[in-house]
Amino acid sequence: MAYSVKTLKLLYQMMLRIRICEExxxxxxxxxxxxxxxxxxxxxEAVAVGVCANLEKKDKIFGSHRSHGxxxxxxxxxxxxxxxxxxxxxxxxxxxxxxxxxISPETGMLGSAPIVGxxxxxxxxxxxxxxxxxxxxxxxxxxxxxASGEGVLWECVNFASLKKLPIIFVCENNFYSTHMxxxxxxxxxxxxxxxxxxxxxxxxxxxxxxxxxxxITKMAVDICxxxxxxxxxxxxxxxxxxxxxxxxxxxxxxxxxxxKKEIEIWAMKDPITNFEEYLIANCIVDxxxxxxxxxxxxxxxxxxxxxxxxxxxxxxxxxxxxxxxKD
Amino acid sequence: MSLKINERKLNxxxxxxxxxxxxxxxxxxxILIGQGVKSPWYxxxxxxxxxxxxxxxxxxxxxxxxxxxxGAAVGVALSGxxxxxxxxxxxxLLYAIDPIINEAANWYYMNGGKLSVPVVFxxxxxxxxxxxxxxxxxxxxxFAHIPGLKVVMPAxxxxxxxxxxxxxxxxxxxxxxxxxxxxxxxxxxPEEIYDVPIGKARLVAEGEDITVIAVSYMVKEAELALYxxxxxxxxxxxxxxxxxxxxxxxxxxxxxxxxxxxxxxxCGWKSFGISSEISSIINENCFDLxxxxxxxxxxxxxxxxxxxxxxxxxxxxxxxxxREIRNILR
Numbered sequence: 001m002a003y004s005v006k007t008l009k010l011l012y013q014m015m016l017r018i019r020i021c022e023e024x025x026x027x028x029x030x031x032x033x034x035x036x037x038x039x040x041x042x043x044x045e046a047v048a049v050g051v052c053a054n055l056e057k058k059d060k061i062f063g064s065h066r067s068h069g070x071x072x073x074x075x076x077x078x079x080x081x082x083x084x085x086x087x088x089x090x091x092x093x094x095x096x097x098x099x100x101x102x103i104s105p106e107t108g109m110l111g112s113a114p115i116v117g118x119x120x121x122x123x124x125x126x127x128x129x130x131x132x133x134x135x136x137x138x139x140x141x142x143x144x145x146x147a148s149g150e151g152v153l154w155e156c157v158n159f160a161s162l163k164k165l166p167i168i169f170v171c172e173n174n175f176y177s178t179h180m181x182x183x184x185x186x187x188x189x190x191x192x193x194x195x196x197x198x199x200x201x202x203x204x205x206x207x208x209x210x211x212x213x214x215x216i217t218k219m220a221v222d223i224c225x226x227x228x229x230x231x232x233x234x235x236x237x238x239x240x241x242x243x244x245x246x247x248x249x250x251x252x253x254x255x256x257x258x259x260k261k262e263i264e265i266w267a268m269k270d271p272i273t274n275f276e277e278y279l280i281a282n283c284i285v286d287x288x289x290x291x292x293x294x295x296x297x298x299x300x301x302x303x304x305x306x307x308x309x310x311x312x313x314x315x316x317x318x319x320x321x322x323x324x325x326k327d
Numbered sequence: 328m329s330l331k332i333n334e335r336k337l338n339x340x341x342x343x344x345x346x347x348x349x350x351x352x353x354x355x356x357x358i359l360i361g362q363g364v365k366s367p368w369y370x371x372x373x374x375x376x377x378x379x380x381x382x383x384x385x386x387x388x389x390x391x392x393x394x395x396x397x398g399a400a401v402g403v404a405l406s407g408x409x410x411x412x413x414x415x416x417x418x419x420l421l422y423a424i425d426p427i428i429n430e431a432a433n434w435y436y437m438n439g440g441k442l443s444v445p446v447v448f449x450x451x452x453x454x455x456x457x458x459x460x461x462x463x464x465x466x467x468x469x470f471a472h473i474p475g476l477k478v479v480m481p482a483x484x485x486x487x488x489x490x491x492x493x494x495x496x497x498x499x500x501x502x503x504x505x506x507x508x509x510x511x512x513x514x515x516x517p518e519e520i521y522d523v524p525i526g527k528a529r530l531v532a533e534g535e536d537i538t539v540i541a542v543s544y545m546v547k548e549a550e551l552a553l554y555x556x557x558x559x560x561x562x563x564x565x566x567x568x569x570x571x572x573x574x575x576x577x578x579x580x581x582x583x584x585x586x587x588x589x590x591x592x593x594c595g596w597k598s599f600g601i602s603s604e605i606s607s608i609i610n611e612n613c614f615d616l617x618x619x620x621x622x623x624x625x626x627x628x629x630x631x632x633x634x635x636x637x638x639x640x641x642x643x644x645x646x647x648x649x650r651e652i653r654n655i656l657r
Contacts, residue, residue: 121402122405155390
């Protein structure tokens with residue numbers, strides 16, 4: 001497939017933004033300036049970016065506990081994301097949700113939640129709405145390999161197939177559900193094969209290769225817009241950080257989960273570094289330009305942290321009861 | 328201005344049907360989803376003719392996948408439409424607790440008011456007839472416990488229609504629980520669309536001697552008790568709470584302040600139930616006025632039995648209500 005320079009640059013810039021944003025949380029987490037649980041997306045950027053680059057504003061997505069990347073890739077506001085992770089009143093969920101509840105309805109990011117598999121059925125409903133309203137929009141459900149252990153996923157895949165709904169199930173298989181390696185929780189680690197049982201388009205993608213994710217999603221979106229959905233994509237990737245926070249869950253450390261060697265192998269497959277090499281090799285950008293983009297992004301995000309830290313968290317009884325019910 | 332007296336009678340099941348039909352007619356953005364919407368076997372007359380009127384795109388009979396289907400209703404509601412998710416037996420809805428409690432009830436709050444969930448969860452209590460423990464439960468207390476959910480339980484046809492209209496119009500998740508034992512109840516039901524406000528109780532009968540606060544089908548049994556007690560010159564004030572949450576605390580306090588005695592009758596279990604809640608509210612607000620401790624009648628802490636002989640022991644009837652009231656007034 002041929003890609004426009006504009007598309008390639010956008011893919012890169014968004015992956016970079018997500019990476020720098022995610023890594024920028026580490027210091028304030030360690031300093032206890034950020035208190036809520038933060039599940040970093042570092043290492044998995046190519047999935048959110050490759051998928052969302054195919055979506056339009058009218059398309060709807062739902063995320064999981066690890067959804068900063070989905071939110072940003074769908075167009076969510078950077079400052080509101082960072083503010084939410086600090087649980088500030090100007091955060092995207094006004095400090096009521098924290099890192100695990102990011103939302104941006106105006107861009108079609110309809111929410112995220114840490115109940116494993118909890119938003120898959122919500123995305124199914126969104127696709128049902130797309131189908132009834134017949135506006136050629138699609139819904140995307142992002143979830144991890146852990147969610148493949150939830151019965152609701154397969155209930156949703158069956159119903160979507162039955163009704164030919166425009167939904168793309170994106171399983172980010174990072175081979176760990178919290179502390180459990182995939183081979184200890186699944187009889188078959190090829191999750192996309194399970195989806196094939198429902199007679200739908202189901203593919204495995206190298207989730208660290210943004211162009212491969214982009215291409216497969218493009219096919220899936222076309223299928224869904226033609227009314228021939230649903231589709232299932234298993235994107236194999238790896239979280240470079242641990243399950244939650246900056247702890248990398250390395251064997252021998254107190255969380256003692258992942259072999260150091262395994263982490264090193266995946267570091268070689270870093271989606272951003274590899275894409276940089278691709279861009280340079282194809283003369284899309286040069287290394288100076290890349291350095292400049294990185295610096296710019298770091299400065300921007302760093303300035304946002306400073307600004308947000310000076311704002312207040314919502315507090316007090318009156319604030320507590322806001323938003324229980326809509327009037 | 329003369330009041331037009333409406334004499335059109337309708338049964339409870341058809342009153343719900345009319346609410347659904349009229350609301351779906353007015354708003355093409357409303358869908359109905361759940362098992363058995365095509366089948367009177369499941370939902371009585373409540374969904375009569377809806378598929379024919381609105382098509383299978385908007386009236387969706389589903390696989391036995393309660394979790395996914397209920398979550399889909401929530402997702403529809405998050406996408407600019409409104410959804411009604413019916414469960415012909417409330418027992419099966421336990422598979423769908425996650426989308427109801429974790430997702431729908433919390434969504435508006437945990438997203439700082441960005442997106443509300445205009446969804447109606449409509450589980451039906453369907454019990455008796457030796458159906459046993461998994462076909463008989465009344466679980467309203469469990470939902471009423473959850474912040475972010477409203478819970479309504481109409482006991483007459485008029486309220487059944489009006490509360491369904493209000494539940495659909497509400498921008499928040501509403502759990503609408505009806506009881507198959509009420510489906511034959513007939514009352515005046517205006518033909519036009521009207522609402523019964525959520526959070527407002529119904530004063531069924533005025534009396535001086537004692538306040539009976541009843542929930543759902545228990546209102547029916549209490550009404551029967553009330554007629555017999557009248558013969559004994561006992562004047563009962565009967566309140567149908569209609570909305571379990573938010574409770575109409577004001578109406579309860581007003582009545583108990585007058586009668587100074589209260590009996591709460593619930594169709595659910597006694598421990599940690601609605602009767603405990605109402606009793607506490609009365610004690611917190613009317614303690615100095617009470618002439619007798621608040622009494623409660625509710626299901627024993629026991630699963631529903633199958634044997635019809637045991638069922639007689641298990642369910643609360645007008646006889647229990649009469650006996651309890653006479654004890655209080657003795």
